[in-house]
Amino acid sequence: MRGASGRGSGARRISRADPRPGDGAAVIESNDALYGAPSARDLEAEVFEDYRRYVNPPLARVMKLSGSPIEVRAQGCTIWDHNGKAYLDFAGGYGVFTLGHSHPRVIAAVRAQMERLSLSGKTMFNVQLGRASRRLAELAPGDLAISFWCNSGTEAVEGAIKLARAATGRAKIVATLDAYHGKTLGALSASGRETFQAPFRPLMDGVVRVPFGDAAALDAALTDAAAFIVEPVQGEGGVNVPPPGYLRAARERCDAAGALLIADEVQTGFGRCGYRFGCDRDGVVPDVMTLAKGLSGGIVPVGAYIARTDVWNRAYAKLPLVHTSTFGGSELACAAALAAMEVLEADDLVAAARERGAQLLAGARAVAAEFPAVVADVRGLGLLVGVELANEGYGGWIIPEMLRAGVTAAWTLNQQRVIRLEPPLIVSAAEVDRALAALRKGVAGAYEKLGRL
Ligand SMILES: Cc1ncc(COP(=O)(O)O)c(C=O)c1O
Incomplete structure (x- = not known):
């Protein structure tokens, strides 16, 4: 469905479904949060159709199958989707958002x-x-x-x-x-x-x-x-x-x-x-x-x-x-x-990256030690951390599960067995802990669901 009913008419307000202390201003509450679409479902239909017909048909299907939401706003380490759900951005535009979003x-x-x-x-x-x-x-x-x-x-x-x-x-x-x-x-x-x-x-x-x-x-x-x-x-x-x-x-x-x-x-x-x-x-x-x-x-x-x-x-x-x-x-x-x-x-973000990177690396290694059948290796430097899976098949479970838990992560382009964690350098210790909890949930779920691949 195209065009919605026009900006301003019947404009919806999205409330912050998943507010977190310290994640920035109340950025999602505005009349044009849905880019003029009458509802979140209308926006979903419009964007999918645009991608399918005018952007990249196979990618549109893959993204839809993996439950990819629509990003509508971002601030600091958080991206909000069209339903008002907040995500910690640990994909970080593959390294773009060193200062966080919208500094x-x-x-x-x-x-x-x-x-x-x-x-x-x-x-x-x-x-x-x-x-x-x-x-x-x-x-x-x-x-x-x-x-x-x-x-x-x-x-x-x-x-x-x-x-x-x-x-x-x-x-x-x-x-x-x-x-x-x-x-x-x-x-x-x-x-x-x-x-x-x-x-x-x-x-x-x-x-x-x-x-x-x-x-x-x-x-x-x-x-x-x-x-x-x-x-x-x-x-x-x-x-x-x-x-x-x-x-x-x-x-x-x-x-x-x-x-x-x-x-x-x-x-x-x-x-x-x-x-x-x-x-x-x-x-x-x-x-x-x-x-x-x-x-x-x-x-x-x-x-x-x-x-x-x-x-x-x-x-x-x-x-x-x-x-x-x-x-x-x-x-x-x-x-x-x-x-x-x-x-x-x-803001001495270089030192921050070193400190939070050590926390992220140690936490991901603890997950690996708990589930050696799923995670083969964890490595990284600063806030560029890779979680190598024992089998590529686990990734298809872990990344969507992390997304459901409100954390984005991504594969590396040349090595689909490795999930990269690459948050903004302004990420807090509490946010790193939240991402690690989502990673653990994803890995534990993958083991429970898929067993030893
Ligand atoms: C090391 C390195 N060089 C070059 C590029 C290409 O950059 P771009 O995607 O902006 O063309 C990338 C992208 O990920 C990269 O990681």
């Missing part, structure tokens, strides 16, 4: 900028682009200095791969097994899942793969390579944490081979892993770092890479316009990024 300081900055100037006219200097790039350089490790701004993680990776090729005059890109770098052709070529690649072959030439976490495997692979691209912690590959010192050893090997080190921090950046950047765990300065997700505090889509000046100059000193983006570096995105970086520092 007031970022919204205020974006609002103020929108009133002034939203998108760049492109022919003049842009204040916010300069400021955001300067702040990013101040926060980034070592002498990383020059930024290219775009609109997503995959574009940041495309930019980094092109920069590496142009700077070195070499073509080979070394990447890791099970990596995830995005789905545009270049980034996809460096990613490691056959299902995502098969329909699009031939991909970009010259990608060589090495096992993740094994520095010695780089020795032969790096010969004549433009770059080694690596995630400090593999997120979509199943939350794989390399041994300490891995990036340091990779740095040394890249230097010896004359290859650049690209750290893909799209998911690990901005405090996610209990370090400002994942590279900081090893005290390593990469040549190029790619960023997105948390960069704008979950308000405006944004991506960027930041590179060492000499590397950037080797590629583009005489070619300032060969890699550009119309929307990249917009005033809105940069104002959001500036505000988000300030909140991250001022």
Whole structure:
């Protein structure tokens, strides 16, 4: 059913069916909570039909079967659905919502900028682009200095791969097994899942793969390579944490081979892993770092890479316009990024991620110890935690059960046996406990229902 009966007419008020202390303002009580639909059921029918006919028919069916609700509002760690039910967001937009949803300081900055100037006219200097790039350089490790701004993680990776090729005059890109770098052709070529690649072959030439976490495997692979691209912690590959010192050893090997080190921090950046950047765990300065997700505090889509000046100059000193983006570096995105970086520092969210991450990891490990037949392993760094199931089949029970208990969680893209827990860095100890209780309920239910698979 389309169109509802018009905004305002017969508008429903949703009451907060599941209010929690400290979960933000009473955000759901407004006349347009149902986006103008006459009832929650009408909205459900309209959205499903739109998805089925105009968005993605098979995905619409899968989402419907798994009981996916409609998100209508979000604040802090909480998302409210069209029935007014509150969910703790432990999927966190796969790492986007480092500051939580709708952070007031970022919204205020974006609002103020929108009133002034939203998108760049492109022919003049842009204040916010300069400021955001300067702040990013101040926060980034070592002498990383020059930024290219775009609109997503995959574009940041495309930019980094092109920069590496142009700077070195070499073509080979070394990447890791099970990596995830995005789905545009270049980034996809460096990613490691056959299902995502098969329909699009031939991909970009010259990608060589090495096992993740094994520095010695780089020795032969790096010969004549433009770059080694690596995630400090593999997120979509199943939350794989390399041994300490891995990036340091990779740095040394890249230097010896004359290859650049690209750290893909799209998911690990901005405090996610209990370090400002994942590279900081090893005290390593990469040549190029790619960023997105948390960069704008979950308000405006944004991506960027930041590179060492000499590397950037080797590629583009005489070619300032060969890699550009119309929307990249917009005033809105940069104002959001500036505000988000300030909140991250001022509220010490890096330390918060470390503390709450330890709680989450320990709690998930306790669940694993109780149900070893269902949970094979729990691993993570900071607030990026993976729960590896003994059998993929358990996930189909656990994730919907957690949702019913009011907690969102998600699979990792390249490894469907791993449930990732990735809440905002502002999550409280009580919220972590609630999510752990939902996880335990899901795991216990899966064991009871499905037995040993
Ligand atoms: C490490 C990493 N790189 C790149 C990407 C691609 O980002 P996007 O989905 O914004 O294109 C992702 C997305 O999950 C990621 O985790």
